[in-house]
């Protein structure tokens with residue numbers, strides 16, 4: 600089945616035929632070991648947002664892959680900044696995607712995992728209050744929790760003075776959450792890169808010049824450059840390039 604604007608393969612094997620969801624699912628897949636996959640959308644000139652949000656960069660094909668990657672993961676990792684700024688709602692999947700997960704022995708929904716140092720989080724935000732699976736919050740050992748947060752999420756304290764992301768991922772894996780999809784944002788991506796925890800980057804490039812002003816998809820302290828091999832290039836009917844880079 601092809602949904603909306605077509606997506607076709609450009610590389611490594613070009614094929615003009617639109618990719619159906621089963622083929623797309625196989626192209627992204629689940630790794631056979633613990634794996635951290637980042638997913639971002641950017642403009643041709645490298646902007647992380649338009650008017651402060653990613654929505655202005657994301658068309659139908661990007662949203663299709665975004666949903667598919669959510670279907671494939673055990674945990675959906677997001678930084679508090681992006682959760683707040685993008686107004687995250689509960690992570691829900693349609694029946695077709697839930698059926699796919701059941702058929703593959705996965706929980707019906709992925710677990711939302713929020714990274715926050717200072718716990719400036721609103722328990723009434725739908726991402727927590729309406730969550731189909733109780734979310735986790737990775738935070739510092741000493742961060743005071745706001746009233747009501749522990750009613751809607753489990754706090755995982757990992758790190759003295761700052762969130763230890765490697766320890767947080769180890770804890771997720773201990774809970775059986777091996778396949779982690781991170782939807783950003785840039786400061787979390789920068790910290791994960793510094794800690795050398797990123798296995799894969801799925802990057803949508805929208806055919807748009809956003810102009811100066813917005814930041815990049817990564818932010819924070821500099822870290823050594825690391826090679827990340829290209830795995831596939833897909834082209835969507837709206838001109839968006841869907842790139843996948845992965846270590847393995």
Ligand SMILES: NC(=O)c1ccc[n+]([C@@H]2O[C@H](COP(=O)([O-])OP(=O)(O)OC[C@H]3O[C@@H](n4cnc5c(N)ncnc54)[C@H](OP(=O)(O)O)[C@@H]3O)[C@@H](O)[C@H]2O)c1
Nearest residue numbers: 639640652653678679680681715716717783784786787790
């Ligand atoms: N284009 C895209 O695909 C995409 C994707 C995601 C986001 N975005 C955009 O990115 C912007 C939001 O970015 P942002 O600057 O707020 O960055 P961010 O990385 O989304 O959030 C930063 C916040 O997350 C928490 N955090 C992140 N890394 C942490 C770490 N290593 N340790 C402890 N806490 C950590 C902290 O929360 P506390 O303050 O609670 O301590 C920090 O203030 C928005 O404009 C959004 O639209 C774009």
